[in-house]
Amino acid sequence: MLPVVFLALLLGTRGSAQSEIEWDVTLNTDQITQTDKSQLQALERDLVTFLNGQTWTNDRFQEDERIQAIMFLTLREQVQESNKGSGAAVPIPNAFTGTLAIQTVRPIYGVPDVTPIFNTQDKNITFTYRQGEGILFSEQTYLSNLGSIMAFYCYIVLGLDYDTFSPMGGEKYFLKAQEVYNLLPANLTQISKGDKGWRPTERARNRYTLMNDILNPQMLPMRRAYYTYHRLGLDLMSTDIVSGRNNVTLAIEDAQKANASNPNSVYAQAFTDAKRQEIIEIYKGATGVEQNTVITAMSRIDPAKSSAYRAIRYKGPRRAPRSPSRAPSTRNRGGVQ
Structure with missing residues (x-):
């Protein structure tokens, strides 16, 4: 199977495909001063295309059934390395660190309100992005850390949402997230020197421990x-x-x-x-x-x-309901009423 490679210029060739998750994506680049702004603008476009243009399940979602999600990616700095001649720290082209915040909600039946499902902040985002390549991801092989991070969280979001509609309904999506992890190269998952977001460090709040906790029989x-x-x-x-x-x-x-x-x-x-x-x-x-x-x-x-x-x-007034941007869905993921 060919790898999934998302490019903004290819969006028009993908027909009507859209993600089960309706992502509202914001990229904050205020702290990045040494990179061409057009590259960062392209990154934001490619993130939107990747997240909203890929389907992750075999289920068909109507427009008003799509999971609502907000992603806020803040780039902190360019990754640096020592110059072999002078020893001075110099930025690595196209390599960034950042913080990722994700929030998702689900409608509540019978009322014009939504309930929060997932609210997380990942402070260990490191990736390389080259303008024109898009966000690279494949279910069969590792292609890029950014693509793996995005796919991992899409599966986690789906798994949590499906778990709210049927008992253990999100299992296959959590296992998909685990498959994303299993495809990572060893240098990202080493206990002592791996990527802080992926390495299996005891009780670190990262992607590995989230996945491992969800799949833990306890x-x-x-x-x-x-x-x-x-x-x-x-x-x-x-x-x-x-x-x-x-x-x-x-x-x-x-x-x-x-x-x-x-x-x-x-x-x-x-x-x-x-x-x-x-x-x-x-x-x-x-x-x-x-x-x-x-x-x-x-x-x-x-x-x-x-x-x-x-x-x-406290017996004060109850808060007013929050109106969702879509009507409450009648979809029952997993088929259990």
Whole structure:
């Protein structure tokens, strides 16, 4: 199979193909001063083309069913190396480091609102980009670090979204993310000298530990929690707020069990980063018993932010719903109602 090579100039030849994920991409290059701005503009165009022009599943998504996602890539600096003659540090052409922030949401059935699914910041982005080559990626072989990073996160986003619609519905996409990792060259995955975003360093918050935590059998209760929280919880609350909230509580208790088996899990932290404020708002209207249960559980999962959950006991006005840019989907990924 030929490698997938995305070039902006080829966009018109790819027919009506579009990603299952609707990416809003922003590239911040304010800190880069030694590179031709036209190259950086081309990079942003190629990122948009790659992310929004590739299909990652065999499912057909209607326009209003596409997963909404925001990507904000900040380039920090050009990678440097020592000049062999003078020893001075000089920029490596076309090589950059940066930080990547990703947020995704899912509609809630029955209400004009969305719920956050994934909220992460990857501070270990390193890649080479040459204008005119586009973003290179293949499912069969390693072609570029930037292409692998983008594909990895597309599969993670899909897996998390599918997990909210059916029990373990995202499994094959998490395994696809693992395949992306397995194709990386050894110099990127070495424990001591590899790429900080990929290397299997104990408890580092990077791509490897996120993938490894999601696929860890000890984290199965967390995987179940995504379905219970969303499909049996939030989606039910518009018609039965008590039963829906009870299921959200069950999901949080499952998440706590998973985190107890794998303390300081990057996967659990991704859950709390996305859900912290939403959980606080949900339980402002709950009983005192429910509030205490959730405050205790979330403080154990999210100890660094434990004080934030005290706001659950605040009885002030609920926040206004956020209107999504697309109508709530009736799609049921995975076929489980």
